[in-house]
Amino acid sequence: MLRRSQVPWLVTALGLALVVPAVGADASVQPRVAAPAAPGQVVTVPGWKLQTSKTATQTGATLSSPTYDDSSWTSVPARSTVMGGLISAGKYGDLNYSTNLKNVNKSDFTVPWWYRETFSANPAAGAHTFLRLTNGIIGGSEIWLNGTKIGTTDTGSYPSHEFDVTGTLKSGTNALAIKASPADPKKQLSISWVDWTQLPPDNNMGIWRDVQLAESGAVTVRNTRVVTSVAGDLKSADLTIKAEVTNNTNASVTTAVAGTVDSTPFSQNVTLSANQTKTVSIAQHLTDPRVWWPYEMGDQPLYHLALNASVDGKVSDSAATDFGVRDVKSALKDGAMSFTVNGKPFxxxxxxxxxxxxxxxxxxxxxxxxxxxxxxxxxxxxxxxxxxxxxxxxxxxxxxxxxxxxxxxxxxxxxxxxxxxxxxxxxxxxxxxxxxxxxxxxxxxxxxxxxxxxxxxxxxxxxxxxxxxxxxxxxxxxxxxxxxxxxxxxxxxxxxxxxxxxxxxxxxxxxxxxxxxxxxxxxxxxxxxxxxxxxxxxxxxxxxxxxxxxxxxxxxxxxxxxxxxxxxxxxxxxxxxxxxxxxxxxxxxxxxxxxxxxxxxxxxxxxxxxxxxxxxxxxxxxxxxxxxxxxxxxxxxxxxxxxxxxxxxxxxLRPLHVQYSYDDRSVALVNTGLAAKSGLSVQTTIFNADGTVKSDTTQSNVTAKADGSTTLNKVATPSGLSATYFVRLLLKDGSGNVVDRNVYWLSTKADTMNYDNSTWFDTPQTGYADLSGLQNLGAGKVDVNASTTTSGDRSTTSVKLTNSGSKVAFFLRATIRKGASGGELAPITWSDDYVTIWPGESVTLSADYRTADLGGAQPNVQVAGVNVASKTVSASPR
Known part of the structure; x- marks a missing residue:
């Protein structure tokens, strides 16, 4: 996974680093980041100083002067809308609690805000430096460098922008200032939250994606991409590698565009007239390609494309991207959109x-x-x-x-x-x-x-x-x-x-x-x-x-x-x-x-x-x-x-799953895999609320079809059912091992709806299932045994639940706690939870989590159910 610290960062693999002012130096006039130092290098601005235009009343020419003192401004991360930056700097209290968000002063965001950063540069002769905004500045912006306005951005959130700043860049300390305008999602192609949540008071104005400095020689490479065509039998694939190459000079130039797909090389010479841009297109063929699949269907191999443009034997610019070989198509099926991935229904x-x-x-x-x-x-x-x-x-x-x-x-x-x-x-x-x-x-x-x-x-x-x-x-x-x-x-x-x-x-x-x-x-x-x-x-x-x-x-x-x-x-x-x-x-x-x-x-x-x-x-x-x-x-x-x-x-959503159908009481097997599963059996047990077994049947020699569903026998309707009752489904393999377990609480009285009075968002309910019997199950008793193993930075806690009483133990919830009386641990992935077990039955659950999230406390397991009192046991590491 691509996990990364939130500490401001640069592309360190390219040898770039933060420039730290000397002890005692005036930070306001010291560069905080180094510009790229060689063709093909890209530096991401690692953070900003932020200030409202109510306070920073000077012109962009003044604010983008390298000597301007921004020491009183607020330091914020690289990707920071105005409010996002202010929150990260601790300017507000807990905006998640109660109505605190309502108290933020919206008028603070009806004026522009300034972002500022300083950087050092030592551009080589003939080098070209570009300022890139990977997406728009929400609300629109003015961009200033070293006292010069180098451009503006429209109000759109998504369009990227690139400015050639070669002539404005200086050797030594440079200053970049961006004036972000207020955003209005009702009048701009901006960001809106509609009815999802309470709204951000600043309408997300400001910088939300990366701002970068990129250096190249005479020729730049942009928009590197790979067009793929996969054979129907998946045994071959044709690739077309494409990119735009641009001559940044006023004279004709020939560039060698070369690279590799994994370790397979390619090259092509391209002649560009003065300031011309051409699309390079290079064909490649793969035999027995490593095909990419959704995780339910196969593996996820990726190819790596590395590409560079050279002039007179020296690299002028470079680019790289990962890509996958796969085929995705859509079609209408009975009028409905349907997909295939690599020819298989998805x-x-x-x-x-x-x-x-x-x-x-x-x-x-x-x-x-x-x-x-x-x-x-x-x-x-x-x-x-x-x-x-x-x-x-x-x-x-x-x-x-x-x-x-x-x-x-x-x-x-x-x-x-x-x-x-x-x-x-x-x-x-x-x-x-x-x-x-x-x-x-x-x-x-x-x-x-x-x-x-x-x-x-x-x-x-x-x-x-x-x-x-x-x-x-x-x-x-x-x-x-x-x-x-x-x-x-x-x-x-x-x-x-x-x-x-x-x-x-x-x-x-x-x-x-x-x-x-x-x-x-x-x-x-x-x-x-x-x-x-x-x-x-x-x-x-x-x-x-x-x-x-x-x-x-x-x-x-x-x-x-x-x-x-x-x-x-x-x-x-x-x-x-x-x-x-x-x-x-x-x-x-x-x-x-x-x-x-x-x-x-x-x-x-x-x-x-x-x-x-x-x-x-x-x-x-x-x-x-x-x-x-x-x-x-x-x-x-x-x-x-x-x-x-x-x-x-x-x-x-379990990958091989046995389930009950609320409409016709049938049992179904759903298999998300590409291979059929045979030799299965399904045990269906019906219990009254008091635990009495009303029916217990097994359907043997069942096959779950590949990538689809299989309908099996219907659940019986024995006489004498209590108004609230249970159905337990156990899917077993040929050796009798439980592959899937599913418990339903049902009613002899159906839920009913008034479809004729439906609105765009709601269908009124007119009759209600009777599940009140779940309030009168009697006290359940459960034994809990837990232990923890740790490997690297992860811990796994195993929890065995055994019903040692005479009543059903209904809807048991297990949580990992930070110590005997600490809060619930999250995030966490459980094999299962909210489980129901009958007298003599046991279920083992497992939980995976980051050990550090315990904060040094020992893991404890708390278990409680609808009719089972809460209990906490130690799950100390073995």
Whole structure:
């Protein structure tokens, strides 16, 4: 994985380093970073000094003077929106807690802010230095170097910019100053959070991506990319290596463009007239290529391309990129978008991504979140705007997770009728930048050029022309909704809801968001974190309202009135499970609710992928994560503490999985692998709430078809069932070992819905399952044995749970605690959690985590269940 410290950094592999002022020197006039010192080198600005224009009232010429004293300015990281930088510098308190974010003074961000950095340079004769902005400055900007205005950027967030600063650069100390203008997502192709969260007071104005200095000789190399064509049998592949080479001089020059794909060399001579740019195109052929696959289907080998341009035998510029050899295609299947990867059907089961609310870059949290994606069993991430940094795509390449980036909804991005000519220019440039940035990543599954609507013809042309510059190969999708655009055609997507609470059996229906077709963003709305996380973010009064006042708006829900109150979720929870008696009781019942409905969402799409009519081709859970602590739309909350939402989804996404169908009571086997699994058996046991076995059957000699679902016998309906009852499914291999285990709590009374009164986000519930019997299970007893092993910087804790009582031990939750009375450890990956076991039955769970996250404490395991009192045992390392 590409884990990296948050300490400001440079490309040290190229021999570049920070320039540290001498002790006692005036830091204001000392360079803080060295410019590149040889052709082909790139330096990333490692950090900035930040100041509001209310205080820094001088002109850009003055502020970019190397002698200007910025010692009173605020030091911020390299990628820092204005608020992101101020937060990192400790200028605010805990903006995650209660309504503290509301108290930030928005007027501070109605004026420009200045970013400043100094650097040393010693440019060689004939060298050319370029200032590169890898993406736009949000809100637009002026750029000044050594007292000279070298350019401006438009208001677009995405277009990259490059300025030749050779004539402005000085030997010795240089100063760069960038004036960032206020951002307005209602009038600019900027960043918007719509109804996802409370909004950042600065609208994310400022620098959010890297600013770089690059040096070359007479010829530069840009936009290095590889076009791949893979044979149908995967036994060969043709590559076309492409790049733009530019002559930076006023005289004709011949450059030798040479390099390697892994160890295979290539070269081509190119003659350029004065200031000319040409596209170099070099063909390569691979026999028996190392083919890249999504992780469920195979391995993730990457090739490395190194390329340089030389003049008179000396390297003038160089470039390098990793790429993968794979084939991705999309087509309409019964009107629904469907994908194949390397010729094999690919059922998309993913989540909607959110960046940090202040666009802060945290490499460790990024890596932890992608670990969660893979641990969950998700295979795809959809990004609606906020396309994330390059590191995320590199991680996805290595982990085998597919990515679906695209533009966002409901802001100026979809106010097509208000666009001016400049907006069309920004839109096209955005597509160029993102196409060139993303196209080499084998993890890219497709690109959405529209979200809630398809773009009109003129806008579609902007995007298609822009993506064409990068030789874009992945599918281009007109919209995440059921829509069509003139060239791209029908989207094959649906986004008919739900976005709010619905019961598990909803997913098995044949209407709206049910498990058919490609659902680009659907989910059951509220996802309540566990108690530890809730108490980090909510005040005592907010915690009280959470379970007692469903009609009151919660600040940690959405600013949109549609999603600001728990409302129908709290009503359904009370009617199905019994009215909450306390905060702890509410949290326990919320975990049950989130677990069962999330499991059903993924199980239903998994089962229906093999239907002959109206098959399920993909589903994106709305959403995967949150930009800021919220109580809805996530599979794991902002604290990274996995709860019922997480483990319900994880259960439904297991690679070889036995599951119950809420519509026809059938049992299904879902296999995500490319090979069939034979010699299996499925044991189905039905229990009354008191533990009485009502039915116990085994279906033997079962085969799970490859990359699909297999329907088996139906679950019996024996007489004398209690109103609330259990079904346990055990999938066993030929030796009788349990491969998969799944427990359902069901009701003889069905949940019912009023589809006729559905809205775009909700389907009202009219009848409720009776699961109140779970409140009267009797006291369960569980023995807990735990031990920990440590290897390198990781620890693994094994937890054996044994039901030593006479009652079912229902919905047991194990957590690792920091010491006997410490807080919950997160992030952490568990083999399973929230498990149910019957008398005499045992289950062993394992948890993996960073040892350092214990903070020096000894690991303890806390176990509690719906009817099992909490207990804590030591899990000290062996």
């Amino acid at each position: 059922l998309v089961r993913g989540g909607g991504w959110s960046s940090d609310l202040f666009l802060r870059y945290d490499p460790r949290k990024l890596a932890d979140q992608l670990d969660y994606v893979k641990d969950l069993g998700l295979n795809t991430i959809r990004l609606e705007g906020k396309e994330e940094n390059d590191e995320m795509y590199a991680l996805a390449d290595k982990l085998g997770i597919m990515m679906m980036p695209g533009w966002e909804c409901c802001s100026y991005w979809q106010s097509y009728g208000s666009w001016k000519a400049a907006d069309h220019t920004v839109a096209g440039a955005s597509a160029v930048t993102e196409g060139l940035r993303l196209r080499n990543h084998p993890s890219i599954l497709g690109f959405y050029i529209g979200s809630d609507t398809a773009p009109p013809a003129a806008v579609e042309k902007d995007y298609l022309d822009g993506l064409k510059v990068s030789d874009w190969q992945a599918p281009i999708i007109s919209s995440a909704a059921k829509a069509s655009s003139p060239v791209t055609g029908a989207s094959g997507n649906k986004m008919d809801g739900p976005y709010w609470w619905i019961p598990p059996n909803y997913w098995y229906g044949d209407k709206l968001g049910g498990a058919f077709g490609f659902a680009s963003e659907v989910g059951p709305g509220p996802d309540i974190p566990d108690a530890d996380a809730l108490k980090q973010y909510l005040s005592p009064s907010e915690l009280s309202d959470l379970w007692q006042n469903g009609s009151k708006a919660q600040y940690h829900l959405s600013p949109s009135g549609d999603f600001s109150k728990l409302g129908s979720f709290l009503t359904a929870l009370g009617k199905r499970y019994g009215t909450p008696k306390s905060l702890d009781d509410f949290v326990s019942k919320a975990q049950l609710t989130n677990y069962e409905v999330n499991r059903a969402q993924f199980e239903s799409f998994g089962r229906n992928q093999s239907k002959s009519s109206k098959p399920a081709t993909g589903v994106i859970y709305w959403m995967l994560n949150n930009p800021w602590p919220t109580l809805f739309w996530h599979l794991y909350d902002y604290s990274m503490q996995p709860a019922g939402s997480y483990f319900g989804a994880k259960a439904g």
